[in-house]
Amino acid sequence: MDWTGRRTYAGAYLALLVANWAGVVLVLIGQVTGAPATAIAGIVLFAIGQAGINGLAFALRRAPVPAVRFDPKASNFSRAWHRLTLGLEVPGALRALTD
Numbered sequence: 001m002d003w004t005g006r007r008t009y010a011g012a013y014l015a016l017l018v019a020n021w022a023g024v025v026l027v028l029i030g031q032v033t034g035a036p037a038t039a040i041a042g043i044v045l046f047a048i049g050q051a052g053i054n055g056l057a058f059a060l061r062r063a064p065v066p067a068v069r070f071d072p073k074a075s076n077f078s079r080a081w082h083r084l085t086l087g088l089e090v091p092g093a094l095r096a097l098t099d
Contacts, residue, residue: 001063001080001089003096010093013056017087020049050085057081 003010023046030039057080065079074082083089 001060001065001083001092003089003092006060006063007096009056009060010096012052013084013089013093014097016049016052016056017084017090018049019045020053020085023047023049053084054081057084060084 023042023044026042026045027039028042030036030042057077060080061075061077063076063080065076065083
């Protein structure tokens with residue numbers, strides 16, 4: 001994905017990805033320890049991260065997203081969402097922030 005000129009999106013993406021995975025970790029910790037407050041905080045963080053990543057994928061759907069052999073017929077939104085959620089765009093987003 002081309003992050004050129006999308007420095008704000010890159011920063012938001014990195015923050016949302018951290019929130020997403022922090023939410024997953026907190027939910028797992030809450031399940032292991034039986035602490036409902038930890039699990040609820042994790043659910044909220046995960047929901048914020050996923051909602052933001054969905055919004056970014058929708059905003060970036062016109063950007064060229066590389067097709068791989070597993071999803072040649074997928075829409076740009078679908079490809080963008082998968083790449084953003086899996087963290088495959090972290091190096092490009094970091095480059096956009098440091099340039």
